[in-house]
Amino acid sequence: MSRKVTIIGAGSVGSTITYTMAVNGLASEIVMIDVNTERALGEAMDIRQGTPFCSPIQIYAGTYEDAKDSDVVVITSGMPRKAGQSRIDLAQTNVDVIREIAPEIVKHAPDAIYILVSNPVDVLTYTFCKVSGLPENRIIGSGTILDTARLRSRLAEYLSISQKSIHAYVMGEHGDSSFVPWSTARVGSVEILDDKGGFNFTGRIKAKLNPEEIEQYIRTSGGKIIERKGATFYAIAISVCHIVDCLFGSSNRVMTVSSMLHGEYGIDDVCLSIPFIFGPQGICGNVLPAMTEQELEKLQHSADVLKGVIKQVNI
CATH class of the missing domain: 3.40.50.720 (NAD(P)-binding Rossmann-like Domain)
Incomplete structure (x- = not known):
């Protein structure tokens, strides 16, 4: 073919x-x-x-x-x-x-x-x-697909669990206003954190999970790599190839790529990352996980940041 x-x-x-x-x-x-x-x-x-x-x-x-x-x-x-x-x-x-x-x-x-x-x-x-x-x-x-990969990689290190068993996303801008909706993060089908910030499961946990530290790690990873080697290209290349593989596949996948929003979570006329469904025909839908009020505010803030930039550039 x-x-x-x-x-x-x-x-x-x-x-x-x-x-x-x-x-x-x-x-x-x-x-x-x-x-x-x-x-x-x-x-x-x-x-x-x-x-x-x-x-x-x-x-x-x-x-x-x-x-x-x-x-x-x-x-x-x-x-x-x-x-x-x-x-x-x-x-x-x-x-x-x-x-x-x-x-x-x-x-x-x-x-x-x-x-x-x-x-x-x-x-x-x-x-x-x-x-x-x-x-x-x-x-x-490509949106936050790389940020999401960094998140899952970091959680896998903390929890001694395969990245493929971790279902968590980075949403919003691919940048400083990105965030992790922790209420939607799962290991298998179980929420990673309980109501008090503790773990909902047992296992070979290497360290206490600090959500703020993990999000900071995700946001600063690109900058640290640039400081150390001058550019980032391996991880984003693998991520983009995964998108291409999905486009050439026979079924649709859910990933946090960037696409135009039309009212999702009350946000319109801006491109950012939420869990979109896409496959051989391109974007064909989305999955809208229920988020806390604070998480919804973070998503709206990310949209506002991007809209602010769009207003400042000549398109």
Whole structure:
């Protein structure tokens, strides 16, 4: 079965996504597009030369015209976040990049599902919804899928339980106003915390769980990685490839990706992450867990933060 993916942006994130797709056999054809054509050519060549040990796949550098008949387009273009810089500080620069890219790529791949990865991802997802002319269900921001992965990874360390048995989400903005609705967090089908903040189950618990410490860890992880190695790209690449795998799957999945809200939790006209249902046709619904009044306030605050940024940029 032919599965064509176009990656716009051949920097560390775009190249790592391409590499991860190749190793996992997620696509049969990948086009890499970048304003730096030599970089795209080099990255494509480097990855392609290892593909004899992978599932059959074509990987090459190209132009927007080569994106024709793409099933999925992943947009990673934009200025990267620097140490000490918030995602929101990047807003106008990368909004301008999206406004430039959107008409060119949509002209050649009008039927693709689009995944926005560049930061601030919620603002850029909103921008793409407004300027692309595409149905909103075919526009997905990577949102807090990486934050959620970080949350589950951290909880697994605390609780000595497989990450796959932990069902907890980070919701809201992919940024400083994100939060964990702890009332919805589960191990198996049981709430992680009881009414007093203790555990509702027994096991090989390594340390007392501190929700505030865990949320701080999630929010600061990206910045710490940037300080230590200059950029983040492995974890986001794996996360994006998981989204692509779901889009190419035969059934729908629930994940915290970013999409336009239309009244969910009383929030409208902004893109942020709640548990959305998506699959081969893109976004097709959502799951709205019951949250406490305080958690609902945090979600509304996150929406307000993003709306404040949207008002300040020229879309």
